[in-house]
Amino acid sequence: MSVQSPSSVVMIRPNRFQPNPETAGDNVFQSTPDLSADEIAARAQAEFDGAVAQLREAGVNVHVFQDERDDTPDSIFPNNWFSTHSGGHVAIYPMYAENRRRERRWDVIEMLKSDYRVAEVTDYSGLEPDGLSLEGTGAMVLDHIGRLAFVARSHRADPILLERFCTRFGYEPIVFDAVDANGTPVYHTNVLMGIGTEMAMVGLDMVPNDERRATIAERLEETRREVIALSHHQIAEFAGNAIELETPDGLILALSARAMAALTPDQIAVLEKSVRLVPLDLPIIESAGGSARCMIAGLHLARRPNNKGTRT
Numbered sequence: 001m002s003v004q005s006p007s008s009v010v011m012i013r014p015n016r017f018q019p020n021p022e023t024a025g026d027n028v029f030q031s032t033p034d035l036s037a038d039e040i041a042a043r044a045q046a047e048f049d050g051a052v053a054q055l056r057e058a059g060v061n062v063h064v065f066q067d068e069r070d071d072t073p074d075s076i077f078p079n080n081w082f083s084t085h086s087g088g089h090v091a092i093y094p095m096y097a098e099n100r101r102r103e104r105r106w107d108v109i110e111m112l113k114s115d116y117r118v119a120e121v122t123d124y125s126g127l128e129p130d131g132l133s134l135e136g137t138g139a140m141v142l143d144h145i146g147r148l149a150f151v152a153r154s155h156r157a158d159p160i161l162l163e164r165f166c167t168r169f170g171y172e173p174i175v176f177d178a179v180d181a182n183g184t185p186v187y188h189t190n191v192l193m194g195i196g197t198e199m200a201m202v203g204l205d206m207v208p209n210d211e212r213r214a215t216i217a218e219r220l221e222e223t224r225r226e227v228i229a230l231s232h233h234q235i236a237e238f239a240g241n242a243i244e245l246e247t248p249d250g251l252i253l254a255l256s257a258r259a260m261a262a263l264t265p266d267q268i269a270v271l272e273k274s275v276r277l278v279p280l281d282l283p284i285i286e287s288a289g290g291s292a293r294c295m296i297a298g299l300h301l302a303r304r305p306n307n308k309g310t311r312t
Contacts (some may be wrong), residue, residue: 001122002246003197004145004275006245006247006298008061008201008299009057009062010063010299011051011064012020012066012295013066013073016072017044017072017073017076017094020073020074023193023289026197029290030288031072031287032087032287036182044285048076048285049252050281055245055278058276059247059248059249059252060245060254063299071099071102074288076294077096079293080103080138081095082104083142083298084300085137086300088301091136092121094126094132094205095128095129095135096155096156112301116302117303127161129199130248132160135156138156138159138190138290139151139154139162141193141197142195143223144300147172147292148171148172148174149165149312151186151189153188154188162175174215174219176209177212178192178206178207180236181236190240192206194240194243195220196251198224199227199240200226202216202228202240205232206235228267234263235305237261238256238259238291239263240260241256241292242255242293243293250276251275252278254278254293254296255292256279257280257292258282260277282295
């Protein structure tokens with residue numbers, strides 16, 4: 001198994017997808033499609049189904065769960081409410097927006113316990129009444145090789161809870177400020193950086209502090225990764241919101257077609273030295289302010305020997 005990149009993932013098929021009005025205040029990546037609510041939901045489902053088909057064709061084991069609720073517009077982004085870790089550990093997170101707290105599904109956790117070796121589930125969600133949030137691998141971009149947690153400061157990544165998570169799960173926090181071209185703070189770290197086994201894509205220009213910017217690059221290079229610097233424009237096109245996955249035929253990089261179109265030929269050449277690019281068509285889903293990486297919750301867990309199939 002790849003230390004950095006999972007071969008199995010969980011994805012949630014949306015029911016009533018739409019850009020979430022409760023998160024629009026700090027997520028400048030959101031937009032409003034000129035379509036009816038029914039059309040938005042239907043197109044998001046079609047994009048989701050196409051993405052699942054592509055990932056499975058590439059060799060990724062995808063567990064699909066259908067959302068049945070009408071009041072969870074962001075349910076398609078499960079990486080924010082849970083994460084998994086080597087040694088059989090699962091974390092459940094407190095969410096900032098109230099309507100996102102309804103996304104947590106215990107049937108997903110029960111599937112993990114049934115099909116994978118889960119030793120412990122640490123649930124931080126009870127801290128929501130105290131105003132604490134830490135939105136999983138949206139707020140944290142985890143380097144599983146160097147044991148680093150890269151975090152852009154925001155109210156979706158409480159520093160006390162971050163320290164508690166890092167102590168519990170064995171990561172060193174690398175915290176920094178990050179802003180877009182207009183000076184607006186970035187709401188989730190995973191829109192500006194993605195870490196693979198041999199490379200990392202980072203919007204370094206979004207980190208205004210010279211020392212912190214240099215530290216980010218240096219810590220990634222310590223594990224012999226080639227750092228690809230992404231521009232403000234490329235980040236706005238979701239080029240940083242990509243995830244490396246393991247398949248029987250090697251490593252792939254799942255990203256959106258929009259993100260891939262924003263990359264330069266030289267950047268693509270660097271990426272293709274270690275991964276095969278799998279572009280997913282996600283224009284409606286991206287209107288909610290997230291892209292390919294946000295849709296995919298990676299499973300860094302060992303499978304139980306009698307559960308080797310794909311569950312839908």
